[in-house]
Amino acid sequence: MGKRIGHFLDGKIITGGDRVGPVFNPATGQQSGEVALASAAELSAAVEVAAAALPGWRATPLARRAEVMFRLRQLIKERGDELAAIITAEHGKVLADAAGEISRGLENVDFCAGLPHLLKGEYAEQVSRGVDVHQVRQPVGVVACVTPFNFPAMVPLWMITGAIACGNTVILKPSERDPSASLWIAERFTEAGLPAGVLNVINGDAETVSAILDHPGIAAVSFVGSTPIAETIYRRAAEAGKRVQALGGAKNHMVVMPDADLPAAADAAVSAAYGSAGERCMAVSVLVTVGDIADPLVDLVAERIAKLRIGDGTDPASEMGPLITEQARDRVASYVAGAAAEGATVVVDGREQQFDGDGFFLGVSLIDQVKPGMKVYDEEIFGPVLSVVRVDSYDDAVRLVNECQYANGVAIFTRDGKTARSFEFDVEVGMVGVNVPIPVPVGTFSFGGWKRSLFGDTHIYGPESFNFYTRRKVVTTRWPDPSETQVNLGFPTH
Ligand code: NAD
Secondary structure, three states: OOEEEOEEEOOEEEOOOOOEEEEEEOOOOEEEEEEEOOOHHHHHHHHHHHHHHHHHHHOOOHHHHHHHHHHHHHHHHHHHHHHHHHHHHHHOOOHHHHHHHHHHHHHHHHHHOOHHHHOOOEEEEEEEOOEEEEEEEEEOOEEEEEOOOOOOOHHHHHHHHHHHHOOOEEEEEOOOOOOHHHHHHHHHHHHOOOOOOOEEEOOOOHHHHHHHHHOOOOOEEEEEOOHHHHHHHHHHHHHOOOEEEEEOOOOEEEEEOOOOOHHHHHHHHHHHHHHHHHOOOOOEEEEEEEOOOHHHHHHHHHHHHOOOOEOOOOOOOOOEOOOOOHHHHHHHHHHHHHHHHHOOEEEEOHHHOOOOOOOOOOOOEEEEOOOOOOHHHHOOOOOOEEEEEEEOOHHHHHHHHHOOOEEOEEEEEOOOHHHHHHHHHHOOOOEEEEOOOOOOOOOOOOEOOEEOOEEOOOOEOOHHHHHHOEEEEEEEEEOOOHHHOOOOOOOOOO
C-alpha cells in the first residue's frame, strides 16, 4: 500500500486512526500511499492542542515571530527541490511548475517576515480634552485552513503564514489527494523555531471539514476550493459564528482585441490554458476573440498545441503532466466529448493523443464556436481545455465576461492604452491582467475574485490577511487629576 501519511500534531508526525484514503502518483496511475482521514474526535484533540499553544504564541515577541519566518524562508530556499519532488509525485505537475509554485508561496513568507511593521496599530492623541485612543490587533484564536489539491504548497502558505504571523494557532487540513507537501512545510516551520502546537496538519476529507465547521473552539476558517463547497463552508461557518473567507472556482476569460500582437497573444493563451494541465484557478479557460482575428488566432494556438510535450513531471522535457485522478481525467474528457453535440467545433481533441502506461494523462483540447449556455462554457472544467468565444466588439466582450457567474481573473490583450484603461474600469472581476494572462497578485497585494469565486469580503494573503487574522481592539485612555472628576450622567461628548 506504499507509505502511510499521518498527521502533524503538537510538533511531531503521528500515524492517525483507521480511516484512510488512497494517494496516487498521477504519472504512473499507481497508488503510492494511504493518508489518514481524521475523525471528529481526532480533530477535536487537535483543537485542544492548538488552543493550549495559543497563549504562549500570542505572547511571543514580534521580533521572535519574524525570526521564524526568516529561518523558514531560508530552509525552503535551501531545500525547495525536496518539496518540488513531493509536489510532483502526488500532484503530477512538472518539476519546473512545482518550483514556480514554491517561489510564489515564498512571497507570503517574505511578506509575513515584515510582521512587526504590519501589526502596528493606530493612535490618535487628544480625541477629547486629555483623552487618547489607540487600536491594537490581536489574534482571533484557533484558525482552520482548508486547501485544494491544485497548489499543495502555495495555497497552504497563502494562509498559514498570515495566521501564524498574527499570533494565531492553526489547524491546516490539506487536500487528501496530495497531503505530503503540507507535512513537509510543518516540519520546516518547526525546524525554523515555531513552537509545538502552533501549526498542526490534520489530514482528512469532507467528514473532517464538517467537524471543523461544527467545532466551537475554531474561531476562523480560511477555505480555498470549488464553488459549491466554498458556498457551503461560508454558510455553515457563518451560521456557527465563525469568521470565514471561502474562495471558489473560476472561469477566466482572456479577451484579445483586434490590435493585439497575435503571436504573443497565442503564446500567452497556450501557456495560461494548459500550464499545470489547466488545473489552476487562474488558468485561462475562455479565449474571447474580438472582431475578425478569430481564424488567424485559432490557427496560431493550434500550431503551438502541436508542439506541446506532455509526460511524467519528473522528466525535464515534459511541459505538462497528468491530471490529478482518473476520475478528473474522465470528467474533463467528457466535456470535450459533449462539445460537438452542443454546436461547438472541436479543433484539437485531446482524447486522441495516446500515452503509454496507466498515468492519468489527457492531451490538450481546443474548442471553437463556444457560446454561453453550452456546458463547456458554463461550467468550470479544470483541465487542459481552451474554449474560443467569438464576439464582434469590445462591448460584447465586456458583457460576456460580466455575465459570467465566476469572476476570479480576466485578461485583455491590446496595444491601445485607452481600451485597456476602459476594460480595467468596466470589468466586474477581482483580478485583471493587461497583457498578462494569469494576473495572480504578488505577495504584497491580496488575492481574491468576485461573485461566485469568493464568499466573504476579505481577500487572501497580503495586507488583507492581517485584517482577517486579527481582531481590532480600540482603547480609550484618560489620566485625569482626581480633583477634576465629578459625577455626570450625560453621554460623554467632547
Ligand atoms: P474541492 O472543493 O473538491 O476541495 C477543497 C477542499 O475541500 C479539500 O481540502 C477537500 O478535502 C475539502 N472538501 C471536499 N469536499 C468537501 C465537502 N463536501 N465538504 C467539506 N469539505 C470538502 O476542490 P479541489 O478539487 O481540491 O480543488 C480544485 C478547485 O479549487 C477548483 O474549483 C479551483 O478553481 C479551486 N481553486 C480556487 C482557488 C482560488 O483562489 N479561488 C485557488 C485554487 C483552487
